Amino acid sequence: MSQIERVAIVGGNHGNELTGVHLVKKFQQYPNLIHRASFETLALLGNLKAIEEGKRYIDKDLNRCFTNQGLQNPQLSSYEDTRAKAIQQILQPQNQPSVDVIVDLHSTTANMGLSLIFCDMHPFLLRLGAYLSSTNPMVKVFVNQQSREGGFLRSLCELGFVIEVGAVAQNILNAELFQQTEQLIYGILDYFEAYNQGNIPQKSSTLTFYQYIRTIDYPRSDAYGGLRQRGEIKAMIHPHLQFRDYEPLNPGDPMFITFEGKEIFYEGEFTVYPIFINEAAYYEKGIAMHLSQKQQKIV
Amino acid sequence: MSQIERVAIVGGNHGNELTGVHLVKKFQQYPNLIHRASFETLALLGNLKAIEEGKRYIDKDLNRCFTNQGLQNPQLSSYEDTRAKAIQQILQPQNQPSVDVIVDLHSTTANMGLSLIFCDMHPFLLRLGAYLSSTNPMVKVFVNQQSREGGFLRSLCELGFVIEVGAVAQNILNAELFQQTEQLIYGILDYFEAYNQGNIPQKSSTLTFYQYIRTIDYPRSDAYGGLRQRGEIKAMIHPHLQFRDYEPLNPGDPMFITFEGKEIFYEGEFTVYPIFINEAAYYEKGIAMHLSQKQQKIV
Numbered sequence: 001m002s003q004i005e006r007v008a009i010v011g012g013n014h015g016n017e018l019t020g021v022h023l024v025k026k027f028q029q030y031p032n033l034i035h036r037a038s039f040e041t042l043a044l045l046g047n048l049k050a051i052e053e054g055k056r057y058i059d060k061d062l063n064r065c066f067t068n069q070g071l072q073n074p075q076l077s078s079y080e081d082t083r084a085k086a087i088q089q090i091l092q093p094q095n096q097p098s099v100d101v102i103v104d105l106h107s108t109t110a111n112m113g114l115s116l117i118f119c120d121m122h123p124f125l126l127r128l129g130a131y132l133s134s135t136n137p138m139v140k141v142f143v144n145q146q147s148r149e150g151g152f153l154r155s156l157c158e159l160g161f162v163i164e165v166g167a168v169a170q171n172i173l174n175a176e177l178f179q180q181t182e183q184l185i186y187g188i189l190d191y192f193e194a195y196n197q198g199n200i201p202q203k204s205s206t207l208t209f210y211q212y213i214r215t216i217d218y219p220r221s222d223a224y225g226g227l228r229q230r231g232e233i234k235a236m237i238h239p240h241l242q243f244r245d246y247e248p249l250n251p252g253d254p255m256f257i258t259f260e261g262k263e264i265f266y267e268g269e270f271t272v273y274p275i276f277i278n279e280a281a282y283y284e285k286g287i288a289m290h291l292s293q294k295q296q297k298i299v
Numbered sequence: 300m301s302q303i304e305r306v307a308i309v310g311g312n313h314g315n316e317l318t319g320v321h322l323v324k325k326f327q328q329y330p331n332l333i334h335r336a337s338f339e340t341l342a343l344l345g346n347l348k349a350i351e352e353g354k355r356y357i358d359k360d361l362n363r364c365f366t367n368q369g370l371q372n373p374q375l376s377s378y379e380d381t382r383a384k385a386i387q388q389i390l391q392p393q394n395q396p397s398v399d400v401i402v403d404l405h406s407t408t409a410n411m412g413l414s415l416i417f418c419d420m421h422p423f424l425l426r427l428g429a430y431l432s433s434t435n436p437m438v439k440v441f442v443n444q445q446s447r448e449g450g451f452l453r454s455l456c457e458l459g460f461v462i463e464v465g466a467v468a469q470n471i472l473n474a475e476l477f478q479q480t481e482q483l484i485y486g487i488l489d490y491f492e493a494y495n496q497g498n499i500p501q502k503s504s505t506l507t508f509y510q511y512i513r514t515i516d517y518p519r520s521d522a523y524g525g526l527r528q529r530g531e532i533k534a535m536i537h538p539h540l541q542f543r544d545y546e547p548l549n550p551g552d553p554m555f556i557t558f559e560g561k562e563i564f565y566e567g568e569f570t571v572y573p574i575f576i577n578e579a580a581y582y583e584k585g586i587a588m589h590l591s592q593k594q595q596k597i598v
Contacts (some may be wrong), residue, residue: 169468173577175535
């Protein structure tokens with residue numbers, strides 16, 4: 001792989017995830033913090049209007065608007081479709097080099113610590129993940145292989161990835177997570193700098209990562225007409241599972257508890273590792289959690 | 300005081316506070332749970348449209364719309380003004396007796412446990428608070444004396460009060476808090492039943508309560524034009540204070556930390572007890588926390 005020349009750090013892709021919003025504002029105010037000798041770093045706010053209004057999005061999820069089809073369709077004119085095109089112009093300007101890396105900052109109500117989310121097994125990203133998780137036990141690596149047609153901002157470039165921090169409620173700042181995320185970003189930039197200098201901190205090591213298997217929805221009543229596309233939820237995340245992201249869930253362990261107090265158990269055949277447990281924005285997407293497999297790999 | 304004849308339990312006065320919403324839906328589905336022999340109990344959803352959309356409110360905060368002036372003004376026609384009038388009609392129907400008690404269910408991102416919020420020192424409520432907090436250490440009593448013209452739902456009747464539970468993010472359910480709130484409601488209804496039977500569990504006891512002193516805002520930059528009415532926040536709740544609601548804050552203790560990492564200390568002259576620390580909905584209201592005094596009273 002050639003040198004890294006341009007890095008973009010994006011906050012507020014979702015407007016109510018304040019950690020990234022205020023980190024990017026800090027980086028815009030103090031550009032020296034993200035300046036490194038061998039590459040250029042750009043700090044960019046994502047969904048400006050949603051940030052102003054304290055919402056995830058205005059008309060539709062910006063982080064599903066970066067499809068080739070959508071970006072090339074002049075008919076699409078919602079705020080987010082328009083903003084996605086503007087962001088693409090900044091990150092991939094015509095007749096100028098595109099960014100090599102996108103670091104997309106998110107936060108979650110799930111207890112994800114400092115999660116790196118990769119959408120493929122790019123060896124450079126895996127080595128970065130191995131290095132960062134070896135220096136900080138809060139760092140976890142989640143690999144969720146996704147088509148570039150999912151419309152995610154990170155899919156605009158080969159080395160695009162998400163930092164997902166939590167647990168933190170929407171529309172609040174948690175100072176500890178803010179500072180930990182900030183340090184993680186500096187660690188990432190330092191790693192890129194070392195790479196460019198031919199001096200990466202660790203040549204080979206074992207990466208523990210969590211690979212996406214499937215999504216579990218809440219138990220729901222049948223859908224009915226009207227505004228709501230899904231049935232009403234009939235159960236909550238079980239107290240034994242709440243905040244236990246990245247911990248093993250064994251066959252027979254409780255997963256949900258109904259409003260009436262009836263427990264619902266995990267009926268799979270092998271141990272899995274749930275993540276994104278009880279993320280607020282995923283109720284509407286029909287996701288109570290993702291299930292993952294814990295894996296190791298020499299990178 | 301005469302008998303309690305009608306009790307209203309309201310959930311979803313704020314549409315993104317799901318604990319109350321789903322408790323009320325449960326009570327509507329299983330009315331026996333809130334049925335007691337000596338009085339009638341009504342379970343009512345507050346801001347229907349905001350519940351449907353997963354927002355605190357649509358146009359304005361419903362829980363500021365219950366002023367006499369607003370309720371009597373036919374010109375006011377926002378969704379919340381209209382809904383406030385409809386709720387008043389249900390709770391105070393013409394030519395029929397009004398409800399005697401309103402239990403208004405809220406949740407918060409602050410670590411408030413199970414808080415009872417009273418807007419005056421009504422002896423009946425203080426005795427109720429003393430009883431409930433003596434049987435469950437998670438129950439705290441916060442007295443925030445407020446004019447009936449604040450427009451709060453609870454101010455529609457003498458024995459109106461709020462149950463505020465947390466910490467829980469907006470738009471999610473925490474099963475443990477859901478079940479604890481449910482049990483607290485049954486305890487309250489049982490207390491009313493015992494009162495009506497002349498058989499209240501405890502005749503006299505000492506109540507520990509927290510009395511509102513004042514509000515502290517985040518440190519902010521100067522306000523500027525545009526949509527935003529307040530300046531941008533310059534600091535976050537200090538990690539030592541985060542989730543420490545109802546714990547003592549002494550002169551010289553850290554309160555905030557700026558984005559640059561500078562600590563800001565409490566400069567008051569005596570120990571106070573902060574509550575509503577880092578409530579998401581209060582950023583826009585200019586409230587980082589309330590300060591209270593811890594007091595005891597024989598009731």
